[in-house]
Amino acid sequence: MTAQNTEVTTETTDVVVVGGGNAGFTAAHAAAVRGRSVMLLEKGEQDMAGGNSFYTAGATRIAHNGLEDLRDFIEPDDRHATTVVPPYSAEEYAADLAKVTEGRNDPELTQVLVTESQSTLRWLNSLGLKYRLMYERQAYERADGSYLFWGGLHVGNVGGGEGLIEDHTQVAGKLGVQVRYGHRATELCVEDGRVVGVAVETSGGRKVIRSESVILTAGGFQSDPSWRREHLGKGWENAKVRGTPYNTGDMIAAALNVGAAKGGDWSTCHSVQWDAFTATNESNRELTNRLTRQSYPLGIIVNTEGKRFLDEGADFRNYTYAKYGKEILKQPGSVAYQIFDATLRPMLRTEEYDMPGISVATADTIEELAAKIGLDPTALTQTIQDYNASIDRTVEFDPTIKDGRKADTTPPKSNWASPLETGPFYAYGVTCGITFTFGGVKADTHGRVLDADGQHIEGLYAAGEMLGGLFSTNYPGGSGLAAGCVFGRRAGALA
Incomplete structure (x- = not known):
């Protein structure tokens, strides 16, 4: 080892933020506006920076009172005049968190998140971050040309995750x-x-950065296969990493080594249906979130035996997508296929299902489609016939609400059951893409990291995916970025 590599240099600042994603930058801004000198450390080089946030669509769940409550901090759009954005109260937000986590969400963290989400985005907007309504992801155009938003998730960053990190x-x-x-x-x-x-550690050698406070925003442990297998279980080492390759649990381990208590659910994570066969389907900086396949509530999902295995229409996508990746992982070969017909195909998300190089097979008949994707034609045909025959066609199909149009088969499809009858037919191969792990360190509502006795470890804070306690089993879409903003700001306001 050279002398350069063995020499340890020292620098000093008021606040060190470890991790350059949404939570880290928000914490850094909050400390800087107080006059603190701030150093933000990013593990990746500049061309790989941004943490998991870079790979997101930028969707951020906030409580609000409808479009008029949002107009003054979202970008103008001619479509606003014919758009309906239903109000989404803090009470609904809290209820959604409790529902999808099966009541395992920390009530104090939840209360802060739902009450401060909008004010935090307004503050970030005042600093220079830009937001808009997410028409292409969260609204359907109605027959009269108007737009109706659904699922409690309406606002996102201009430019998605890339725009978020750039801002x-x-x-x-x-x-x-x-x-x-x-x-x-x-x-x-x-x-x-x-x-x-x-x-x-840097390419130029080792250093120590001394500070009054350290804010940890370095993400979960989803990028480390051995950690995934140890804490999530056998098979999780095979999941595809959607986002940054750098979230390997280093700073979670560092915090535990100095006495931090574990927080949240270490046995579950956010995972989605992810393009199964595209060659560059991990940590893809160009396609980022376009590799997700999230129009599945409109069609059906079958495994490699040609069988359905979950309720595609159990709830709006926002409340099921983060847990269905796990269900794919359980299937033979950890692969499944989303099936649609020609009637449904125009309704699929353009940014995802028109992705360059997408894994898709198309055929004029179900039998031909099955042959193209290596499934037993008889099995797939029987599954689709049973599904079609069980649909309650007296109920009108309406994707903007939970319409109750059910397929009474096994398993049932509770909403949006539309028969697969009109060719051509489409099959999109999906596997499990892991987003982030739900377990981290324990902290109070201001991000102060706690030890096993519930005492604050002086000088240590956490936010973002490192802050355990908000999510378990599942999470409402957009609440991860919102939490990073809210608790990043809170930590930076104290550090």
């Missing part, structure tokens, strides 16, 4: 935040029971 980076520059790329934090420095900095 954050520009704001950080204006506020004087030092963003250091290629800085891998390895451990926390502690003196007299207080965290006083971090040890860092």
Whole structure:
């Protein structure tokens, strides 16, 4: 080892933020506007920066009172004049969190999230982040040409995840935040029971960055196959990593090593249906979120035996998509197929189902489709015949509401059951794409990391995916970015 690599240099700042995603930048902004000197450490080089946030669609779930309550901080759009955005109250937000997590969400963290989500986005907008209504993902155009939003998730960043990180980076520059790329934090420095900095590895050697406070926003452990297998279970090492390859649990381990208590559910995660066969279907910086397949409530999903195995219409996509990746992983070969016909195909999300290089097979008959994807034609035909015959066609199909149009088969499809009768037919191969893990460190509502006795480890804060306690089994779409904003801001306001 060279002398350059063995020498340890020291730098000093008021606040160190470890992790350059949405939560990290929000925390850095909140500290900087208070006059703190802030250094944000990003494990990736600049061309790989942005954490998991870069790979998202930018959807952010907030409570609001409808379109008029949003107009002054979202980008103008001519479609607003013919758009209906139903109000989404803090009470509904909290109820949705409790429903999808089966009551395992921390009530105090939940209360802060649902009451401060909108005000936090307004604050970020005042700094320079741009938001819009997400027509292409969360609204359907009605017969009269108007638009109706659904599912409680309406607002997102201009430019998606890429736009989110670009805006954050520009704001950080204006506020004087030092963003250091290629800085891998390895451990926390502690003196007299207080965290006083971090040890860092860079291409130029090792260094210690001393600070009054350290805010950990370095994500979960989803990018490490061995951690996934250990905590999520056998088979999870085979899941595809949707986002950054750098969320390997380093700083979770560092926090636990200095006495932090574990927080949240370490045995479950956010995972989705993900393009199964595209060659570059992990950590793809160009396609990012376009590799998801989220129009599944309109059609059916079958495994490689040609059988359905879940209720595609149990609820709006926003409340089921983060748990259905796990169900795909359980199937033979961890692969399944979303099936649609020519009637449904125009309703599929363009950004996802018209993706370049998409895994899709098309055929004029079900038998031909089965042959193309290697399924038993008799089995797939029987599944679709049984499904079609069981649909209650007296109920009108309406994708903007839970329409109760049911397929009374096994398993049932509770809503949006539309017969697959009109060729050509389409099959999209999907597997399990892991987004982030739900287990992290335990902290209070201000992001102060707690030890096993419930005491704050002085100088240590956490936000984003590292903050355990909000999610378990499932989560409402858009609440991850919202939590990163809310608790990142809270941590930065104290650090």
